[in-house]
Amino acid sequence: MYEDNKTYFKVGLFVATGLIFAMIIFLWQKKILFGGDSYKITVKFDNIAGLESGDPTMVNGVKKGYVEDIILIDNEPVVTIRLQKDVKIKEDYSIGIFMLDLMGGKKVEINPGKSIKYANISEPLIGKFYADISTLISFVGNMTDDIELIVSDLRNIIEKLYPILNDKEIIDNIKGVLKNSNDLALKANRLLAKNENNIDSITLAAFEILKKSNSFFDRNEASLSKSFENLLEISEKANKLLNEIDGILQETKSEKNNIGKLFYDENILSETKELLKQTNDLIKIILEQARNKGIKVDANLF
Secondary structure, three states, rough: OOHHHHHHHHHHHHHHHHHHHHHHHHHOOOOOOOOOHHHHEEEEOOOOOOOOOOOOEOOOOEEEEEEEEEEEEEEEEEEEEEEEEEOOOOHHHHHEEEEEOOOOEEEEEEOOOOOOOOOOOOOOOOOOEOHHHHHHHHHHHOOOOHHHHHHHHHHHHHHHHHHHOOHHHHHHHHHHHHHHHHHHHHHHHHHHHOOHHHHHHHHHHHHHHHHHHHHHHHHHHHHHHHHHHHHHHHHHHHHHHHHHHHHHHHHHHHOOOOHHHHHHHHHHHHHHHHHHHHHHHHHHHHHHHHHHOOOOOOOOOO
C-alpha cells in the first residue's frame, strides 16, 4: 500500500512538473511571462472582426509581437500591441488586420515604413481592417435582398422585351438598320481607300503650311513683336484721345468752355438768332432792290 502511494505521488509530481513547464513554455511563447526587450503601442481600428488578445503581430511577415489588450473607446476598438524593441515604426507605416487561417483566426500585420522620421507612438496609431472570407460571406449574405430585387427587375425587363423580340416587323426593321449601317461603313471604307492618296496629299499640304507658318513666325518674331507693341501704343493713344474728346463734350454740355456757352447759353443763343434774322432781312432788301432799280446806297463818304 505504501509503495502504491509512493508511485502515485511520483506520477502526480511528474505530471504537475510537466504541466508547469508546459505553462511556462506557452507563456514565454506568447511573450506574457518574459517580456524581454519590448514596448507597447496602441492602434485604433474601425472594426477588428474578431481579433483577440494573444493573436500574433507580424512585421513584414515575421512574428514580432502579440495583441496584449483590446478596449472600446468612443465606440472605436483600441488595440494594445506589444512589440520587440528592434521594430522601429516610421511615419509612413501601415497596420492592418488580416485572416490568419481558414478557421477564422486573425493577425495584425505591420509594415513599419521607410521614412527617415519615426512615428509618434505615444499617441494611438491608425490601423485598417482588410476583409477576409468570413466578412465577404457575410457581405454576400447581406446582399441577398438586393440580388433578389435585381433578378426580379431583370425578369420584368425580359417579359417586356419578349413581345418586341417576337414581333417580325420590329425584327425586320432592326435587321434593316443593321444592314444599312453595315453598307454605310463599307461605303465609307471604300471612299477612304479611293481617296487615300488625296487625303495624304491634303495632310502633307497642311503640314507644309503649318511648317511654313512656324518658319514665318520664327523669322519675323522681332518685327511682329514690335508691330504688336506699336498697336498697343496706338490703342493707348486712341483711348487717351477718346477720353479727351469725352472730356471736351462733357465740358461743352456743362457750358464750361466757349463752345458750350455758344450752344447752350440762352443769351448768346438769342442774340445769335436776332443777328441771323437781321442779316436775313438785309439780304432780302438787297435782293429786292437788285431786281427793281438797282441797289440804292445812301451814304456820306466825305
